[in-house]
Amino acid sequence: MAPRQESHDLDAFGRLTGIDPFRPGKRHGRIAIPLRGKAPIALPVTVVRRGPGPLVLFTGGNHGDEFEGPIALMKIARALEPRDLVQGGAIFMPAINPPAIAAGTRTSPLDGRNLNRSFPGCANGTPTERIAHAITTAVLPHAVALFDLHAGGRTSVMIPSVMAHVFRDAQCTRRTVDAMKAFRAPAGILIKEYETRGMIDTTAERMGLIFGCCELGGAGMVTPETVGIAETGVRNVLKHFGIMAGRPVTAPWLGRRRSRVLEALSYDCYAKASVGGIFEPFVDLEARVAKGQPIGQIHPLGTARPAPAIQHAPVAGRVFMRHAFGLIARREWVAIVARDSDR
Numbered sequence: 476m477a478p479r480q481e482s483h484d485l486d487a488f489g490r491l492t493g494i495d496p497f498r499p500g501k502r503h504g505r506i507a508i509p510l511r512g513k514a515p516i517a518l519p520v521t522v523v524r525r526g527p528g529p530l531v532l533f534t535g536g537n538h539g540d541e542f543e544g545p546i547a548l549m550k551i552a553r554a555l556e557p558r559d560l561v562q563g564g565a566i567f568m569p570a571i572n573p574p575a576i577a578a579g580t581r582t583s584p585l586d587g588r589n590l591n592r593s594f595p596g597c598a599n600g601t602p603t604e605r606i607a608h609a610i611t612t613a614v615l616p617h618a619v620a621l622f623d624l625h626a627g628g629r630t631s632v633m634i635p636s637v638m639a640h641v642f643r644d645a646q647c648t649r650r651t652v653d654a655m656k657a658f659r660a661p662a663g664i665l666i667k668e669y670e671t672r673g674m675i676d677t678t679a680e681r682m683g684l685i686f687g688c689c690e691l692g693g694a695g696m697v698t699p700e701t702v703g704i705a706e707t708g709v710r711n712v713l714k715h716f717g718i719m720a721g722r723p724v725t726a727p728w729l730g731r732r733r734s735r736v737l738e739a740l741s742y743d744c745y746a747k748a749s750v751g752g753i754f755e756p757f758v759d760l761e762a763r764v765a766k767g768q769p770i771g772q773i774h775p776l777g778t779a780r781p782a783p784a785i786q787h788a789p790v791a792g793r794v795f796m797r798h799a800f801g802l803i804a805r806r807e808w809v810a811i812v813a814r815d816s817d818r
């Protein structure tokens with residue numbers, strides 16, 4: 476058997492992080508993105524490996540106002556040891572967009588860019604494009620699967636879930652749906668994205684990784700349950716890939732332990748605000764709604780006697796996501812209504 480790579484001939488991942496991803500053990504490192512005249516951006520990386528076998532990558536903090544991912548991945552990266560694994564291992568990157576996380580904003584304050592619209596990135600682009608490039612070229616090639624941990628951000632809340640995509644290749648869809656369900660979030664949802672350009676999803680899927688986008692809560696906050704769902708889900712995924720032993724566990728949400736599968740596979744599932752103003756929801760997450768049912772109203776600002784504008788369910792189904800922040804702009808999403816799925 477050929478000797479494993481040693482530190483003198485590390486690949487791009489090893490050169491950037493100082494960690495040999497093939498070596499068993501547990502190592503913490505960082506990817507430094509140099510900035511002109513300032514301290515570099517440092518992306519923390521932890522590799523925990525037992526031996527030969529697949530590596531699954533978990534990323535958090537892609538958007539800086541979504542916090543379950545960073546919390547859960549920092550905790551697991553500290554706690555997990557090679558002896559807890561059966562084979563292979565995991566790469567944890569709890570904070571892939573440190574400037575946005577430090578500012579608590581969706582996009583980076585350094586260049587105004589959305590990291591999840593900047594993939595596959597650019598070696599000599601803006602700071603955000605360079606983060607994307609480093610992850611694409613050095614980290615993604617090592618992983619068989621990527622779970623990118625998001626939440627609803629400041630403006631929305633969602634049923635804690637794993638979003639997955641449907642592919643032309645049925646086997647590819649099956650593998651993805653199986654991994655989506657393995658997380659055991661309160662919902663797995665098959666979704667048609669509004670825009671796919673620049674997403675880490677698209678880059679990872681093109682590189683052959685199984686991909687799940689976790690949406691773990693929202694409104695710019697975390698709850699004990701959403702953090703618990705994130706931590707439990709990460710461990711469940713490691714069990715699914717045969718990296719950890721043991722049975723999967725379903726974490727509670729709203730006091731219930733349940734995983735359902737939903738579908739929002741057409742753009743008519745998205746309800747957009749007809750006017751700007753103050754949003755008043757009539758229904759909450761998980762509510763069953765009929766097509767055309769009033770789901771909220773928007774109180775316009777700036778008129779003496781504003782008549783509220785009723786917002787209607789675009790399709791029949793279950794409220795998967797709703798606007799959470801008090802103010803809403805015209806054309807912002809009021810809700811996503813998803814259908815129950817038998818997949």
Ligand SMILES: [Zn+2]
Binds near residue numbers: 625
């Ligand atoms: Zn996000």
